[in-house]
Amino acid sequence: MPASRAWPREGGPHDGQSRSSEIAIELLDDRTTVEAVLAGDRDAFRRLVDREGPAVVRACYRVLGDVHEAEDAAQEAFVTAYRSLPSWRGDGPFGAWLTRIAVRIALRQASRRKSVAWLDVTGEPGSGSPSAAAINAASIDASSSNDPMLLSLRTERAMAVRHEVSRLGEPYRETVSLRFFGEMSLDEIARETGRPLGTVKTHLHRGLLRLREALDQGGGA
Numbered sequence: 001m002p003a004s005r006a007w008p009r010e011g012g013p014h015d016g017q018s019r020s021s022e023i024a025i026e027l028l029d030d031r032t033t034v035e036a037v038l039a040g041d042r043d044a045f046r047r048l049v050d051r052e053g054p055a056v057v058r059a060c061y062r063v064l065g066d067v068h069e070a071e072d073a074a075q076e077a078f079v080t081a082y083r084s085l086p087s088w089r090g091d092g093p094f095g096a097w098l099t100r101i102a103v104r105i106a107l108r109q110a111s112r113r114k115s116v117a118w119l120d121v122t123g124e125p126g127s128g129s130p131s132a133a134a135i136n137a138a139s140i141d142a143s144s145s146n147d148p149m150l151l152s153l154r155t156e157r158a159m160a161v162r163h164e165v166s167r168l169g170e171p172y173r174e175t176v177s178l179r180f181f182g183e184m185s186l187d188e189i190a191r192e193t194g195r196p197l198g199t200v201k202t203h204l205h206r207g208l209l210r211l212r213e214a215l216d217q218g219g220g221a
Helices: 013-038 042-064 067-087 094-112 130-134 148-167 172-180 186-193 197-217
Strands: none
Touching: 013 042, 013 067, 013 094, 042 067, 042 094, 067 094, 094 148, 094 172, 094 186, 148 172, 148 197, 172 186, 172 197, 186 197
16 A cells, blocks of 8 residues: 555644744645646646645545555546645645545545445544544444454444545535645645644534544444
């Protein structure tokens, strides 16, 4: 699977300044590349695909649990992004904008099928992450055991989690999916959706509560 994007960590003021500088450089590079694509440079778009491809496929895989379906969804996301390039505002990383498109496509694809494949919701980004804590009620840690029954139960709960996420109403579905499937920070979600950070936090909190309630009612906890 493609390498994981790093989860945001809390740090001191110097860490924040360093990250802000990195984002500014990244945005400048993104704008330059997108402007080249809009001017007719197809090689420039190929560079974006090469750079963002692994992260996009991984985000789709976390939603779909199937490599081939994830690759198809990622390809559709790039086609959609290419056609929508003029609408990219450029006020956030291109990768975050693209991830939002990809997650939406993957969710739509997941909601159309009758069954879902296994997704390891407890693997990355780690047992101490917010996602693992939020979905803990719907998973079983079988990492230290090969017991078929435990693995089967873990699979059922992972399937239930993704199924119930796809059934959440908006904006909760998008916020929960971008945070945990797309691995976007709350700041990135706020920037890409155009919502205040406080609103995003509220949507995430309420979305996770609704997810837990749905899993409890369905026997997934």
